[in-house]
Amino acid sequence: MAFDKMELRETEVWDGNFAAAQALRQAQVDVVSAYPITPSTPIVEGYAKFKSDNYVEGEFVMVESEHAAMSGCIGAAAAGGRVATATSSQGLALMAETLYQASGMRLPIVLNIVNRALAAPLNVNGDHSDMYMVRDSGWIQFDAFCPQEAYDLNFIAFKVSEDHDVRTPAIVNQDGFMTSHTAQGVKTLSDDDAFNFVGTYKPMNDMLDFEHPVTHGVQTEEDWHFEHKARQHNDMMTIVPDKINKAFEDFEKLSGRKYNKVECYDMEDADVAVVCLGTSVETAREVAKDMRTKGIKAGVVGMRVIRPFPFAEIAEALKDIKAVAALDRSAPGGAAGMLFNEISGSLFNTDSKMLLSGYIYGLGGRDLTKKHLIDLYTELQANADAGKVLTQQQQFIGVRGPKLAYL
Amino acid sequence: MNNTGWDEFEIGAMLRSFDGTAATEIATTHQEDRAYSTNNSFTASVADWRLQKPVFNKDFCIDCQFCWIYCPDISIISRDKKMIGVDMDHCKGCGICVEVCPTNPKSLLMFSEQADEETELAQWPAKEETK
Numbered sequence: 100m101a102f103d104k105m106e107l108r109e110t111e112v113w114d115g116n117f118a119a120a121q122a123l124r125q126a127q128v129d130v131v132s133a134y135p136i137t138p139s140t141p142i143v144e145g146y147a148k149f150k151s152d153n154y155v156e157g158e159f160v161m162v163e164s165e166h167a168a169m170s171g172c173i174g175a176a177a178a179g180g181r182v183a184t185a186t187s188s189q190g191l192a193l194m195a196e197t198l199y200q201a202s203g204m205r206l207p208i209v210l211n212i213v214n215r216a217l218a219a220p221l222n223v224n225g226d227h228s229d230m231y232m233v234r235d236s237g238w239i240q241f242d243a244f245c246p247q248e249a250y251d252l253n254f255i256a257f258k259v260s261e262d263h264d265v266r267t268p269a270i271v272n273q274d275g276f277m278t279s280h281t282a283q284g285v286k287t288l289s290d291d292d293a294f295n296f297v298g299t300y301k302p303m304n305d306m307l308d309f310e311h312p313v314t315h316g317v318q319t320e321e322d323w324h325f326e327h328k329a330r331q332h333n334d335m336m337t338i339v340p341d342k343i344n345k346a347f348e349d350f351e352k353l354s355g356r357k358y359n360k361v362e363c364y365d366m367e368d369a370d371v372a373v374v375c376l377g378t379s380v381e382t383a384r385e386v387a388k389d390m391r392t393k394g395i396k397a398g399v400v401g402m403r404v405i406r407p408f409p410f411a412e413i414a415e416a417l418k419d420i421k422a423v424a425a426l427d428r429s430a431p432g433g434a435a436g437m438l439f440n441e442i443s444g445s446l447f448n449t450d451s452k453m454l455l456s457g458y459i460y461g462l463g464g465r466d467l468t469k470k471h472l473i474d475l476y477t478e479l480q481a482n483a484d485a486g487k488v489l490t491q492q493q494q495f496i497g498v499r500g501p502k503l504a505y506l
Numbered sequence: 507m508n509n510t511g512w513d514e515f516e517i518g519a520m521l522r523s524f525d526g527t528a529a530t531e532i533a534t535t536h537q538e539d540r541a542y543s544t545n546n547s548f549t550a551s552v553a554d555w556r557l558q559k560p561v562f563n564k565d566f567c568i569d570c571q572f573c574w575i576y577c578p579d580i581s582i583i584s585r586d587k588k589m590i591g592v593d594m595d596h597c598k599g600c601g602i603c604v605e606v607c608p609t610n611p612k613s614l615l616m617f618s619e620q621a622d623e624e625t626e627l628a629q630w631p632a633k634e635e636t637k
Contacts, residue, residue, distance in 0.1 A: 203520045304520055326515070
């Protein structure tokens with residue numbers, strides 16, 4: 100069965116959802132098993148339309164829930180196909196059980212998460228609560244800051260995830276609405292270049308190999324479970340990081356676009372820096388440039404990869420910075436915030452004298468404005484000048500009512 | 507299964523059903539002749555799950571194969587469409603074979619696990635007259 104190729108302009112105007120859908124088409128995904136949820140729906144809808152219009156050779160499986168959507172993906176991946184889906188927020192919460200099945204079974208699946216707040220109160224806008232919720236689920240996690248990156252990272256995700264030494268599912272995050280529904284110029288790859296980068300799917304221990312029958316999803320108790328989980332973690336810590344670097348290098352050769360696990364902007368001579376995720380990185384980059392005209396040497400670190408967490412790279416990026424802010428866009432629920440914790444873990448027991456403070460911001464799609472960031476950088480510079488953190492370690496930005504600060 | 511370390515098994519929560527290379531001709535090979543791996547449940551006895559056991563009386567069997575078709579655990583042994591007996595390592599004593607047996611008297615009946623097979627065969631019920 101033949102499918103048609105699509106002629107793309109060198110630059111197309113796409114939002115993050117359509118960019119991801121185009122990537123699924125160009126990767127010629129065999130099975131998309133999906134259930135719709137705002138704001139991720141247009142990704143799987145896009146794939147379904149490409150399939151109906153004969154631009155992709157695959158199967159679209161409509162199911163009754165997100166739990167069933169990921170279960171379908173697991174079945175299809177175990178059977179031996181290239182598999183992807185998309186979800187957000189509550190859908191991801193319902194899918195969470197099966198995420199652990201997919202990673203434990205070492206099945207290469209690509210999941211696009213269009214990041215959205217978790218109820219209650221119900222909210223369809225962007226924050227990183229869903230991303231954080233599944234951060235320890237054993238999936239590789241990439242983060243896109245704009246539609247271009249949502250497009251590119253899908254190819255990289257397939258490439259890394261399907262590698263036979265990796266065989267670990269991967270998530271591509273993008274901000275709900277701010278990326279998913281905001282159209283921007285996206286530099287495209289030709290269908291052939293895109294597919295050749297990802298390559299023809301190479302099955303491993305697939306159930307459709309009738310000559311070599313396997314049982315997938317076995318039960319283990321105290322005698323074996325620990326060994327399986329240990330191996331998963333070991334491979335994430337020792338194999339996946341190099342494979343991600345290699346995929347980033349190969350992708351740069353193809354597209355000229357260079358990705359890094361830790362993206363550094365204006366960091367070479369920076370005294371103060373913010374570390375954040377998603378579209379906030381772009382806002383912070385703009386403000387950092389403004390701060391430099393005011394004499395504050397400001398820098399930005401954007402996390403391109405969240406799992407496996409790039410401990411060495413973040414430590415290297417921040418070791419000589421005087422004051423750093425970790426921006427967490429997720430309700431911390433009685434903790435310090437994921438980025439605050441992981442960055443602390445990266446630099447604790449090192450010689451770094453970095454002063455770290457944590458900020459909670461942007462919940463439920465609340466804007467992070469330039470004014471917020473100007474105040475934040477000013478606060479960081481004061482910390483740097485004083486040689487100690489002058490505020491409490493955890494503060495909230497942009498919330499109404501009396502100031503919230505803890506720790 | 508060996509108590510191997512975390513780095514000594516194939517990745518994924520998967521087990522191979524057969525030892526060695528390609529498992530060709532499976533469909534035409536009897537279970538006892540297949541190279542099942544030690545991971546395969548065929549190599550494990552679950553006889554102790556059973557409280558009641560089926561006893562087969564070949565005197566009344568018409569080789570209809572109903573029991574072979576309905577057994578949920580592939581525990582009816584039949585060769586060339588001839589009923590041979592029950593795989594007592596895998597039979598869990600569900601009684602479905604007895605339920606579907608069409609002969610009069612039945613060719614399979616359930617007895618307690620401790621019952622003596624010879625004794626039960628010697629006092630097998632007689633044909634039930636239809637009223």
